[in-house]
Amino acid sequence: MTYNFSYHVPTRIYFGDQISQQLGQELKKHGHNVLLMYGSERLKTLSLYQTILEQTKELNLFELGGVEPNPRHSTVNKAATICKEKHIDVILAVGGGSVVDCAKLTSPAAFYSGNCWDLVTGKAPMERFLPIVTIPTISGTGTDMDAFGIVSNQDTLDKLPFFHPQLYPVASFLDPTQTFTVSKFQTACGAIDAFSHYLEVYFMRPNLDAHLRCIEGFMKSILKALPIVLEHPNDYESRASIMWASSWALSGFTFGPTKGTPFMCHWIEDEISAKYDITHGLGLAIILPHYLDYCLNEQSAPLYAELGTNVLDLPQDCSPQEIGKKCIQALQTLFFSTCGLPKRLRDCGVSNTDKFPEMARIACRNCMHGFVDLNQEDVINILTASF
């Protein structure tokens, strides 16, 4: 087993309470004109916003709010125009993964004269980049330490990923206290997103033992911390563990020499979010148990048994397939009883199954080989079971 890999995450992480007090000195390294990108206007009510104003008082601060969940290419085009007109030197993305993803595509779009969608489809290359600094206000996506993004095109109802090694944020400010006020719903969705990043990589074999044991550590930590923060939203240590685990969940650290393409469940969910605009983590919570159930067979059962023993602390008193069933039950209990998330797609805006074939087609195009190979019919079955 000698699948090779490379690892390079140049992002500088500032971690801790009140860590944004160091924002100004970081931004100044990159220039004078800052574009603050954010989602909801609620940001203006937070002390974080006052800190940002203070930290940028010697700089020129421009703003673009209203970045939507599942960010749209039209918003990126708007941001790119501001970058060109105002000669922006650095983008400051404050918010969830959507805002950071939007900033990531804005970074090369600021140097491109056409529609940013061209950079996603590959019609035009990403050539120059604005540096990005992020302040995540929710844990989950890990986009603050990776070079990926996902953007939706409302004209075509497409949702596509993009990647470029220059898209790692130059710095991310991870302050667990910023997530104290995140709702139970969003907290659960974020943690489930991060957990499932790890889980989908964990099931891809072969992989290095050292990788797998670390991934287990991160998964255990998320599962331990999530019920605590739902009950005690201001529990710093648990918020911090979820935040740190989330940041690493998609950073390249966890992949290692994974063969094949993980994230089949994510690709299926991305289609749901693209077509129905539902929260990514919620879609994952609904689909993941059905996905795991569908993929559980004699060959894959040892993976589930390893998860059950090493991560979920299940007793080894039955067959691997039975442990597999218990793993799925344990996750369902966490997602639906503990977190209180709806169990079915029909409960969150997916009105019928008409689009499932098309969604399955695109998911299978994006992910050829998961830990169990699935074809379009399989994906339709999983979607239907989740409906």
Place this chain on the structure above:
Amino acid sequence: MTYNFSYHVPTRIYFGDQISQQLGQELKKHGHNVLLMYGSERLKTLSLYQTILEQTKELNLFELGGVEPNPRHSTVNKAATICKEKHIDVILAVGGGSVVDCAKLTSPAAFYSGNCWDLVTGKAPMERFLPIVTIPTISGTGTDMDAFGIVSNQDTLDKLPFFHPQLYPVASFLDPTQTFTVSKFQTACGAIDAFSHYLEVYFMRPNLDAHLRCIEGFMKSILKALPIVLEHPNDYESRASIMWASSWALSGFTFGPTKGTPFMCHWIEDEISAKYDITHGLGLAIILPHYLDYCLNEQSAPLYAELGTNVLDLPQDCSPQEIGKKCIQALQTLFFSTCGLPKRLRDCGVSNTDKFPEMARIACRNCMHGFVDLNQEDVINILTASF
């Protein structure tokens, strides 16, 4: 608990079998004149050396061999002179931690007109740096992904650490097959070094749950892989796990919001290596059990119990202090029975205890607060027990 920290490891990792085939393209990024630094002339007999020659055939390759274990400041001065005379653009360090440490001090010494020891003592600042590329041929030190080094001064019998954020290697090529021919003795010493890096951080509390669980994963992986590679030196997966776990062991990843200064046991050992020139990992193997035994008390016992349960798979059928004793026994069994290392300092060149007070004084100066605070008398007691 809101101890803040920052994390920034910009080193690019190339990991895998035959990965040095990508060396040339990496070196070319940094310039034309390469100084190859290495230890033993045995390098010349390895296919790795042929690969280096091939990968640098369009570049100017200069060489400096003979870097000693526990590298000397006089060797750094020699290397710095070559860098100045030959207008070196990039240093290629091939070997163990000693060679990489030597390269790290050479990097700023190449731009300093005086004795490199001045840069270690702080008499002169490190100002400019040559980029460093590393090819580790042994796992253990983690120096290929950190910005620390240690160098000995044979004139004063001092051994001092140095650090600068510019000292991260720009790239490291981790090829587990390069470690296939490492002797059982050096394999064991390297793995024990890496394991104890994790252990010493693991016992520093408070720390993030997410960190602790990851550290447990790395420790478990090392403990699982070590007996395998002693028996089967060409076991790629186990060599790879030890290599990857070793690289992360000192990279800043594992520290997190650690309060206090870990590595007391390392500081004690560094004094032994400085005074008696014995292999660092061997010194650690001898001292660590006595150090752990000395620090085991009612207050610290829960840490040992956590280690026993989560890493060493010991049953929880007795008191934390009894589990603590069993942890120490388990490590002694691994170090002395499985690895076959000598048990006492007197068996490896430490002829008497005369220097122990001075060694204790320096260790206590370098490390004020471990997971249990130790004074000079305590350190003398540990050294005497290890003698």
